[in-house]
Amino acid sequence: MPLPTHLPAPRRLPAAQIPALRWGIFGPGWIAERFVQSLLQHSHQRIVAVGSRTRHHAQAFADNFGIPRAHGGGISALVNDPNVDVVYIATPHNHHFPAALAAINAGKHVLVEKPLALNAQQVQGLAEAAAAKKVLCMEAFWSDFLPKFDVLRQVLADGMLGEVHTLLADHGEFFTPDHRIMDASLAGGPLLDLGTYPVALATKTLGAPTQILAMGEPAPAGVNGQASMLFRHPGGAQSVLNTTLFSQTSNRALIAGSEATLTLPDCFYAPGPFTLTTHDRRQTLHWEEECNRYQQLHHEAEHFAWCVGEGLLQSPVRPLSDTLLTMATLDEVRRQLGIVFNEEKA
Structure with a gap:
């Protein structure tokens, strides 16, 4: 069967159908820096808060990107911030599951860097928790x-x-x-x-x-x-x-x-x-x-x-x-x- 004369075009989401969510970043490291840079340069998404185990790391990240609020002490303060719609989790792999579960239980949508969790049992647990809370949980599998x-x-x-x-x-x-x-x-x-x-x-x-x-x-x-x-x-x-x-x-x-x-x-x-x-x-x-x-x-x-x-x-x-x-x-x-x-x- 001969090939067509050209490849299909990538399908784009209409900009008018993409709401500007208020994002909280948990885990202010290397990949979070690149994620925030991309959102600030190429989207209308809003980065409103950052959280980390220490207030110092969160504040340094916030200062670097002009983020209004910085939370220390782990995930709790960030997921309970009423100005945050969605939490992006970019911690080391073994912290993904507990951080994502905390965000879901707080009623936040959550985007988790890959891997979503350590194993299939943990993935299933997050899926069930997100369904119960009626929030979106998605793996940030960028490819x-x-x-x-x-x-x-x-x-x-x-x-x-x-x-x-x-x-x-x-x-x-x-x-x-x-x-x-x-x-x-x-x-x-x-x-x-x-x-x-x-x-x-x-x-x-x-x-x-x-x-x-x-x-x-x-x-x-x-x-x-x-x-x-x-x-x-x-x-x-x-x-x-x-x-x-x-x-x-x-x-x-x-x-x-x-x-x-x-x-x-x-x-x-x-x-x-x-x-x-x-x-x-x-x-x-x-x-x-x-x-x-x-x-x-x-x-x-x-x-x-x-x-x-x-x-x-x-x-x-x-x-x-x-x-x-x-x-x-x-x-x-x-x-x-x-x-x-x-x-x-x-």
Whole structure:
């Protein structure tokens, strides 16, 4: 089947349908800085408060970005701030669940940096709590909200690849021993960080694995250092995935079907190009965009605000069922590799 003459355009939310929510930031670190910068530069969302364990850190962050209020002492003051509509949680992984639960119980909508929680049981707990409180809880899995990935989803839905048989994805970076990803007390290791990208791509594209085979290697710091995974999906499709914190790897992904192959080069999960090529190489379509990475974090916030404005309790792009599937898959990988986080130990 020949390819169309051009790729579909990314679908944009009408600006008039995106309310300007009042955001509170919990966890004023590296990713929160980039999130706030993107919202301030590219959206109408309002950052009204920041919270941290110490008032000093919260105030420094507030001063840097002109945020009106700073709260110390943990999550409580922030979630009880009557001027906050939604809480964005950007703490280390093992603090996501208790912070998100506190926000939900306070009646706040909550956007949580990936991973939403440490395991599927915690994800289910947040889903049930959010449903009971009738608030929106969503994982800030930024890839899913990029224009690039909206085009990719349309390519797959339109059947341009034909029947997909193979998915390959890799995400590896080098980290020094003092990085938080090396810290077992912070649920370190690559799986909940780098590894979520290839696993989420595989499960969203091909569905829940019917069989999982995993192999890993520990790091001297006492965390998992790398993991390789082979998944079988419904219909016999297979995905081969790798993640490591020992080395900088290709960070590429490939989705191959019976009609064409889609190739996502370096940093496949981030803004950037991809190529769609028929097997006879007579037709090639390119998606081109600036590799401006975290400048595009505003897409997830605007989608979240749109969901709130529409009264939705689940994102149609990243529903909690997607997050639960990714996490349940990672749970099985960790089971096979013997990885247990401190919070899971009896």
